[in-house]
Amino acid sequence: MSDYQLIIVGGGPTGLAAGLYAARARLKCVLLEKGVPGGQVLTTDWIDNYPGFPEGISGAELIDRMTAQAKRFELEIRSGAVVTGMELAGPVKTLTLEDGTTLTAQAVILATGARPNKLNVPGERELAGKGVSYCATCDGPFFRDQEIAVIGGGNTAIQEAVYLTRFASKVTVIHRRGELRATRIVQEQAFANKKIEFIWNSSVTAIEGAAGVENLRLRDNDGKESTLPVQGIFVLIGIIANNEILPAEQLEMAEGFIQTDREMRTNLPGVLGAGDICYKEVRQVINGAGEGAVAAMSAEHYLAGL
């Protein structure tokens, strides 16, 4: 006998949506979250593209509501449950927790998500929290009337660059290409904002400063070097998979992300993948939640066939 029918690993919007569906299906289910429910969406100031909230909603508020909704149907959520190992190949899946205890289940949904990419340049680690940031919402207000840089050209980078103009006197967006990838309405807001300047076709090679960030060393695509004096740098250059706890030798992966089919099934029977940890193009709250729902229903289907 397994401890649970279903274990969900990860408590972001994807895991919470999966939990909601699993709880309503009356599956014996637990959601394991390494910290507290939320995930990356907590670092988002304002979400304007999740349907049902015409005025938009903060990331934290959305998570509070998703958690409350799942709990209304008695989903068991374990916060601070750090998974350190997984055995997923057989009919009984075994998850090992940090304290050495194990949990077993017949099915598992992997919704471990992703985290912000780092630049991996000198000075980044030393000055983290001292001017180097990965969360505009969290740290923007520390840069009132100061000059800062945003690195990246995607939706997150450009949306947060606009947000940061509320505080900073000047925001320089540094992008390694000659055009932005961000969606059109976000680009329009940035180009219309007088506080935002752009440095195109350039990368950061080093972050310099003693007690805090003072300068960025830049190199353009022709190899020309320059220095940009700033007090803060927001690194918003995409994500990497939270895949350290996944059994790479068992699961089929691509570029560190899990390969799934349309029903969120992996190559292993009874193991589903959902949300940002999946190999795909679009990573939004809405499809994360959608995939969580699909994964839960696929798990239900799998369990019914046992």
Add this chain to the structure above:
Amino acid sequence: MAGDNVKHLSDKDFEATINGATPTLVDFWAPWCGPCKAIGPMVEELANEYAGKVVVAKMNVDENPTTPGKFGIRAIPTMILFKGGKVVDQVTGAVGKTQLVAMLGKAL
């Protein structure tokens, strides 16, 4: 009630608290910070579990600008562990409870 053991510090009483005989963990936070809000319940848990051994405190960086500036804090949540007025360790970001428990061990 939850949170009763968490001490809310201001710029005024900060020095006196960290200079006290008991090690102090200060969670620098603000209402606009999602991850700060997320780790709130965990900080309360620690306050309850370490009552009498560690003073677990929170400081709102919006209402108290002096102290965060003094410690060069430009990202939150930042947690700093003090013993006898000196910084023992510090960590930035929404870290897990295990990591904070390990950090508290350094002052006990």
